[in-house]
Amino acid sequence: MIRSVRDDEVEEVLDIINDAALAYKGVIPPDCWHEPYMSREELWAEIDAGVKFWSYELECRSVGVMGRQELQKVTLIRHAYVRTGAQLRGIGAGLLAHLRQGVPQPILVGTWAAAWWAIRFYEKHGFKLVSTEEKDRLLSTYWSISPRQIETSVVLADERWFGRAL
Ligand SMILES: CC(C)(COP(=O)(O)OP(=O)(O)OC[C@H]1O[C@@H](n2cnc3c(N)ncnc32)[C@H](O)[C@@H]1OP(=O)(O)O)[C@@H](O)C(=O)NCCC(=O)NCCS
Numbered sequence: 001m002i003r004s005v006r007d008d009e010v011e012e013v014l015d016i017i018n019d020a021a022l023a024y025k026g027v028i029p030p031d032c033w034h035e036p037y038m039s040r041e042e043l044w045a046e047i048d049a050g051v052k053f054w055s056y057e058l059e060c061r062s063v064g065v066m067g068r069q070e071l072q073k074v075t076l077i078r079h080a081y082v083r084t085g086a087q088l089r090g091i092g093a094g095l096l097a098h099l100r101q102g103v104p105q106p107i108l109v110g111t112w113a114a115a116w117w118a119i120r121f122y123e124k125h126g127f128k129l130v131s132t133e134e135k136d137r138l139l140s141t142y143w144s145i146s147p148r149q150i151e152t153s154v155v156l157a158d159e160r161w162f163g164r165a166l
Pocket residue numbers: 020021023079080081082083086087088089090091092093094110111115117118120121124
């Protein structure tokens with residue numbers, strides 16, 4: 001079952017993010033890694049900035065979360081994480097399909113350039129990498145992240161982004 005996350009479930013979201021984010025350890029640049037990967041304060045700041053989370057439940061337990069941030073011209077997929085023991089079983093795919101439903105504008109997603117599995121996941125669902133120049137512009141326009149994170153990240157966009165009228 002996929003449902004939106006309530007405010008009193010934020011601790012569980014944090015737990016899933018920090019468990020799944022262990023995949024980045026030793027893969028992303030060492031100066032970008034810290035443990036826990038996300039603090040409670042950072043997560044609340046994201047929620048306050050308009051990121052809404054959905055959860056995938058199996059036997060009454062949340063096994064994955066994914067966020068969506070609707071901006072004026074684009075929608076962002078943010079913080080996609082599936083518990084380590086539950087990955088590669090279609091949970092991420094289910095969440096992504098749910099969050100894409102009814103979104104009328106282009107969808108963008110950012111991830112670490114070194115997270116090849118995440119890039120593969122989004123490509124499998126029709127997203128394509130944008131050029132380096134464009135990702136620099138998009139990450140500085142739509143995300144609030146450090147210059148170092150911009151440098152070490154990529155952006156993938158859906159078919160609506162590439163098919164939009166220029
Ligand atoms: C990326 C993530 C959200 C995908 O969720 P998931 O439930 O594991 O993914 P699904 O089972 O729906 O899809 C599996 C596909 O994702 C990709 N993938 C995800 N994790 C992978 C891994 N460890 N190794 C290889 N491919 C992987 C592959 O394309 C795979 O399909 P394929 O084997 O046929 O190529 C999840 O693996 C995760 O939390 N990873 C760690 C954190 C992360 O990278 N988050 C992304 C933030 S943007």
